[in-house]
Amino acid sequence: MDLLTTPEHRFEALGFDFPTRRVEVGGVGIFTVDVGAGPVVLLMHGEPTWSYLYRKMIPPLVAAGLRVLAPDLVGFGRSDKPASIVDHTFAGHVAWMTGWFDAMEVDDVTLFGQDWGGLIGLRILANRPERFSRLVVSNTGLPTGDQTMSDAFLAWQEFARTSPEFAVGSIVAGGVVNPLTPETIAAYDAPFPDERFKAAPRAMPSLVPTRPDDPEAEANRRAWQTLSSWEGGVLTLFSDSDPITAGGERPFQKMMPGARGQPHRTITRAGHFVQEDAGVELAGALIAWL
Numbered sequence: 001m002d003l004l005t006t007p008e009h010r011f012e013a014l015g016f017d018f019p020t021r022r023v024e025v026g027g028v029g030i031f032t033v034d035v036g037a038g039p040v041v042l043l044m045h046g047e048p049t050w051s052y053l054y055r056k057m058i059p060p061l062v063a064a065g066l067r068v069l070a071p072d073l074v075g076f077g078r079s080d081k082p083a084s085i086v087d088h089t090f091a092g093h094v095a096w097m098t099g100w101f102d103a104m105e106v107d108d109v110t111l112f113g114q115d116w117g118g119l120i121g122l123r124i125l126a127n128r129p130e131r132f133s134r135l136v137v138s139n140t141g142l143p144t145g146d147q148t149m150s151d152a153f154l155a156w157q158e159f160a161r162t163s164p165e166f167a168v169g170s171i172v173a174g175g176v177v178n179p180l181t182p183e184t185i186a187a188y189d190a191p192f193p194d195e196r197f198k199a200a201p202r203a204m205p206s207l208v209p210t211r212p213d214d215p216e217a218e219a220n221r222r223a224w225q226t227l228s229s230w231e232g233g234v235l236t237l238f239s240d241s242d243p244i245t246a247g248g249e250r251p252f253q254k255m256m257p258g259a260r261g262q263p264h265r266t267i268t269r270a271g272h273f274v275q276e277d278a279g280v281e282l283a284g285a286l287i288a289w290l
Contacts, residue, residue: 046115048201050077056279076199
């Protein structure tokens with residue numbers, strides 16, 4: 001497997017200067033923001049973003065006495081980037097990040113997952129349920145291929161497969177309500193010096209199960225069996241302006257016992273990348289719930 005590493009100078013002067021640590025899993029380097037002390041909150045991003053997405057949430061969480069872990073998924077941020085699209089599978093990403101989670105040796109974890117951070121994070125939780133105590137889901141899901149996917153998501157899959165260019169920063173800018181500054185757009189482009197580095201963000205939309213016979217459909221069904229009996233607290237914080245995940249909170253509220261009676265909220269005036277539009281509000285809701 002050919003691995004690419006983004007030069008460190010690409011991450012300079014972004015205003016994202018939290019301490020990071022590197023963990024190697026199967027020869028692949030995974031970088032993580034690790035800051036604060038106290039109960040652990042695991043913030044997992046999706047695609048095509050990286051841990052920079054959580055820059056508005058990290059300071060208030062740390063100030064509230066929490067330890068924040070915000071890893072860059074394999075293929076994103078500072079983490080190593082397998083160069084071929086075929087290197088990226090749903091099962092492979094779950095294995096990489098489960099290995100990373102085991103290496104962190106943390107327990108009593110609160111998971112916050114958005115987009116692919118939810119898909120991968122929920123599988124980690126299902127693999128290690130005893131090490132998590134709370135779950136926050138935001139603009140994500142765990143499809144089994146038995147559901148009808150939205151037209152917006154199917155169009156996104158097709159775009160990622162066929163577009164000659166994959167302008168990551170502009171894609172993120174299209175998934176928010178409040179316009180991003182040129183500097184913020186550039187920060188989302190920073191991990192990807194050229195198209196060779198973008199195998200992961202291009203591959204991952206097509207890895208979401210959309211058919212009952214998808215390679216990971218059965219694994220997600222098994223994960224739902226675990227999640228539907230898991231007793232940890234569950235909070236949904238979905239936004240009001242995301243056509244891709246609209247209504248995605250309902251399966252969690254219906255199927256997970258720990259979601260009953262919780263102060264679920266809809267975050268208003270926020271798009272798919274709700275952390276960009278309402279990061280401080282999200283952090284406040286999480287702190288109040290904890």
